[in-house]
Amino acid sequence: MTSRVDGPLKVTGRAEYGADHTFPGMAHGYVVLSTIAHGEIEAMDVTDAKSAPGVLGVYSPFDPLELRTPVSPFFGETWVPLQDKEVACYGQPIGFVVAETYEQARDAAMLVKVSYRTRPALTSLEDGLASAEDAPAARDGAPPSLEVLAPGVESIEDALAASPVVVEATYTTATQHHAAMEPHSAVAVWGPDGLTIHSGNQGSDLQAAELAGALDLKPSEVHAVNPFVGGAFGGKARTSAPAFLAAAAARVLDRPVKAALSREQVFTATAGRAATVQKIALGADHDGTLNALRHDSWCSTAADRSFVEPTSHGTSREWYATRNLAISQKMVPLHIPPTTFMRAPGEAPGSFALESAIDELAVALGMDPIELRLRNNSTAPPGKDLQWSSKHLDECFRVGAARFGWADRSPGGRTDGDWLVGLGTATAMFPALRFPATIEITLRPDDTAVVATSGADPGTGLLTVLSLVGAESLDISPDRVVPRLGDSALPSGGLSGGSTATASAGSAIMIAAAKAIDDLLTLAAAPGAPFDGMDVSYADGRVLAGDRTMTFGELLRALNRPSITVTGSSAPGEELTKHSFSSFGAQFCEVRVHRWTREIRVSRMLGVFDAGRIINPTAARSQIIGGMIWGVSAALHEGLEIEANGRFANGDLAGYLIPVNADIPEVGVHFVEYPDTLHNSVGAKGLGEIGTVGMAAAVANAVHNATGIRVRHIPIQIEDLLDQP
């Protein structure tokens, strides 16, 4: 078992998160938010705010901080606050008050009087469906609609009509928010070399690039430091409003500035997950062979079309073998806060719909839902020739079914006193991706090695991965590796997102380590060196030749060298032309619905995953547990209620429900471990996001098994189960 290298610092409170930083002369900023969903700011009366105690500056679209729209190499254009008078959602940052203390800034912010020219707002996804637009192509270039038909088939409708068994239904999922423990915040300090920013983020060099663009600086003039991040889940991929505002205000005021959003502000001044409407039709033969699959999706997006939740794309990318497939993906611009990546964007809500529909088909066929899934197990993404590099979904289901006692499930559930008990299952899939990454390795005379990359560890355990893969690649024990990340001054490690970081950084570590060893051996055998002219090799942290050995530290000391430093880079390449890559899993859960109160409790859960090689079993298990709990949370708890005026009625942790310990039973996690070295040399396929995929459907399917009631929306609430079927 490997503990997290950052664990002791975190549990003793010594890990410094962004807002923990304090500097002499530091001022505090408070963000002012809009109170309409759509319109134009007519005027902002800041007279009282400006003369309030301790106030140093009040910024607004009428007196803005200078910020340009940065174009990130990774994300494209990023919105920056206060640059115009347009209001596109309730709770949009429209002002920034800076004072000597946080309380003074907050008090003064309450004195800002805003008048608006209000325009009609569209805030309901249902109302907006009529004005849906085609989504743009996905990041990988996949088009917003796609039809793959068997020879001789004219349309997906024909394929459905020709299928003896058809199920067709509409599923909806709620607007969600990441609700990471650490609210978005930033501490900005200017010095002779430029800006230093302490702000939790998913990629320090990406954050530095966005800030440099916004502030018209060279990337090297921004130093982003975020070694500890209190949760991100996609919600800290892009630079936050407090970071832009604190940086710009600190420059104008020539003082360090700290800005932190309150918990309520996080819900609207950052970005969350889109709500979705998904229509699915499945056509099958009597033996369960899937003949046709149609998946049409609509997702909410902000008026700036900030993000598409690609639920249909997932269906075309990963799921089932079917002779005929049609997908479409639309977005519905609304006057709501921006949407963005959230753990398993696309696959999380998409799998609720698709895996519920598959369960409905199993019921219609009178077939076991696992058997139905395995009958249609794909060997390649639908319509593509590139086979999966490695797929052991069948084993995940077999192992899971045996461990979970699936054979005891009866189609009508069972009862236990006043509880109706049901079992549900679902498939989980998430593409295995990796991004370009560069790692720097420094061998030091004290026999330690520094393994460093800019990156970020938002709680996923990447820091420990650097230490474990670094140790393995250098053939030394992990306690001799000093891992470093979360610093834009280090070589670019890219984004901790898309379940990519272990595969991206791990591959680069192996390349860097091989180079470091090469350089070491060259030095060792150089003229005048201890192994002058000898045939040297390397093992166990040592240079060897005949019966002579020296550790790399001994050699560096003998040569009087302070260090050997190398960098190694890796990027996805040729493998993409040879195979398709995905992680897979089988989710199981048992729910108990109370016969009279209709209370829903999840009583058992098990997830069995094929995610390639598992680098750190402890961290891997905890990542998956977190994801599975999130799936339960999506199924039974989470959902933002949007009022007609665009306000989130429950945008705080009192009203936005997330599970507590009492909601979650023991969670079983099992890995079938097949290292996938076709994907990357480390063999890891990524498991950050897949844990949540499918779980909401498994819960809904279990509720159906227990009660006979099919709920086609999440979260499922007591009132959904009041009517007997």
Ligand code: MOS
């Ligand atoms: Mo994630 S949604 O890739 O942080």
